[in-house]
Amino acid sequence: MKTDKNHITPLYVYLGVGAVLLILTAITVGVSYINFGPWNLVIALAIAIVKATLVAFFFMHLYYDNKIYMMVFTISLLFLVVFISLTMFDTLRRGEINKTEAEPIKKEAIIYK
Amino acid sequence: MSNSTSHSTFLAHHFSDAEQQKESAKLGMWVFLLTEVLLFGGLFVFYAIYRSWNPDMFYNAHKFLDINLGAINTVVLITSSVTMALAIRSMQLNKKQNTILLLTATLLLAATFLVIKYFEYSHKIHLGQLPGKFYTFTGVEGTNPHIFFSVYFAMTGLHGIHVVAGMFVIGWVMIRTFKNEFSSEYYTPIEMSGLYWHLVDLIWIFLFPLLYLIG
Secondary structure, eight states: OOOOTTOOOOHHHHHHHHHHHHHHHHHHHHHTTSOOTTHHHHHHHHHHHHHHHHIIIIISOTTTSOHHHHHHHHHHHHHHHHHHHHHHHHHTTTTSSSOOOOOOOOTTSGGGO | OOOSGGGTTTOOTTSSSHHHHHHHHHHHHHHHHHHHHHHHHHHHHHHHHHHHHOHHHHHHHHTTSOHHHHHHHHHHHHHHHHHHHHHHHHHHTTOHHHHHHHHHHHHHHHHHHHHHHHHHHHHHHHHTOOSGGGOOOOOOOSSOTHHHHHHHHHHHHHHHHHHHHHHHHHHHHHHHHHTTOOOSSOOHHHHHHHHHHHHHHHHHHHHHHHHHOOO
């Protein structure tokens, strides 16, 4: 796509994207009342990712702009994925060798001092 | 557009032309937004770890958040993103009056968001649903429910600070618009404030389902 420095997005794009974002908000609230078990989180995040993509592409002009900005933003998301997934590899597997269970934080714990 | 001599009012001497100046500003802004994503990223990791450790407690505790207020705030922020985008568009079309009106609308919507947040916070403070050792509420089933409220206040608090900062930035570009400092030739500061404001909206788009809509 050609880089267009002063691209003026048509009015209907902004209003249309805004309307779709509001509809998706209504949908995400609506489906939260239905129980899909483990899929609840997946559905909520999928809708959020679609909404975020719309905001980034059209409101933040990534779709029209020089793709270097898209690259910078994608890199930040990539590092976020690395950050979350590598941490979860550790924290999700803790206590499998020596069984541990959640217990209340003791009153003498450091956070209460 | 690329003739530097005719735009000497806003073109800094170390740029070869207005386009290069704008592209540089934008790249700098996106690198800043990258650091913002990673700043919030730490809190999203905080959330992910504790939710995976305490799924039932998170589910029980999230019921004490008001979905309606959260949804209204989502609508308010999305609308403010639309008015912000339209403010920039008006400036591209040299409609200064419209830009000021739309920036005012954005500021009012941001203030609405904070007022709703204030009511949510004061209700929780009143009930003692507070982070860490300040937690005195007893109505949540599950171990260590104060962790959920630590996550809640940390994430929405940092986001709230960003909303306040965004209001200052929008107010600043509004004053500069009043002073006729921008035109369809040069409106980079408004556009950069817009990018910041949309990022604040984008983060809320994730905070809302993760905190208010745990299934």
